[in-house]
Amino acid sequence: MARPRQFDEDRVLDAAGEIFWAKGYEATSTRDLTDRMALTHASLYNAFGDKRGLYLKALQRYLDRNLRSRIARMEATYSPGLTIVGYFEEIVERSLADAEHRGCLLVNTALEARSDDPEMQRAVADETAEIEAFFLRTVTAAQASGEIPANQPPEDIAKLLLSVQFGLRVLVxxxxxxxxxxxxxxxxxxxxxxxxxxxESRPDG
Structure with missing residues (x-):
């Protein structure tokens, strides 16, 4: 019978995500992780398999807390067009407020993903598709409401906005x-x- 985990998984994933975000996947050692997570090597590997498995779980935790929560909050607060504006405004403010200038963990992962690591590449590709889908539905709705001109295919605008987001996160x-x-x-x-x-008259988000 498996023993129950003696730690808070969300807490240790947050801790792992912080060190991966600061140092990158390759540069982060197992010692870095065990020190930050306050776990033994055995506990780390028993719980997450290996460093890649831990990284992918920490990345999903980061995306849930940052990207997905931001999208849900913006879509619940603003009109479709202003959802796009608010989404990017928050990216700018959070990026400039980060004294370590870490950028975005997803974008950093894309920059590190190697051709011989299809699992990492697939994880990044899936998330970029999710962001593109967010842009596509907001642009489509904004064109239908007249907030955005309908002179360009929404699919093309969604791809353009995806590239703007990634470019911003690299530059910052x-x-x-x-x-x-x-x-x-x-x-x-x-x-x-x-x-x-x-x-200035925007509602509070």
Whole structure:
């Protein structure tokens, strides 16, 4: 009979995610993980299999707490067009507030994913498809409501916004400059006839 785990899985996944986010997958050692997670090597491997298994679970935990919760909150708060604006505005604010300039764990994973690691590549690809689907449904709804012109296929706009997000997250690691990020987003939002940033009268999110 398997013994119950003697630790809080969410807590240790958060701890693992923090060290992976700061150092990257390859540079993070098992010692780094056990020290941060306050687990023995045996407990780590018994619970998560190996470093890759732990990383993928920590990545999913990060995405649940950050990406998916942000999408749900924005979609519940704003009109479709302003959902896009609010989503990017929060990315900018969180990125600039991060003193370590870590960027995004998903984007960092994409940069580290190697051709000989199809499991990692597939995990990243699945998440990018989820983000693209979010953009597609918001753009489609915003075009239907008249917030965004219908002169471009929503599928193309969704792909463009996905590339903008990834570009922002890479740049902020080396150039965490508000005007640089605003300079990218102003024309992107203007192309969609959306304001940048959100109007001052926006509801609280």
């Amino acid at each position: 690691r080396v150039r965490p400059e508000r005007e640089l990020l605003n300079g990218i987003l102003r024309p992107a939002m203007a192309m969609l006839t959306l304001p940048w940033p959100l109007p």
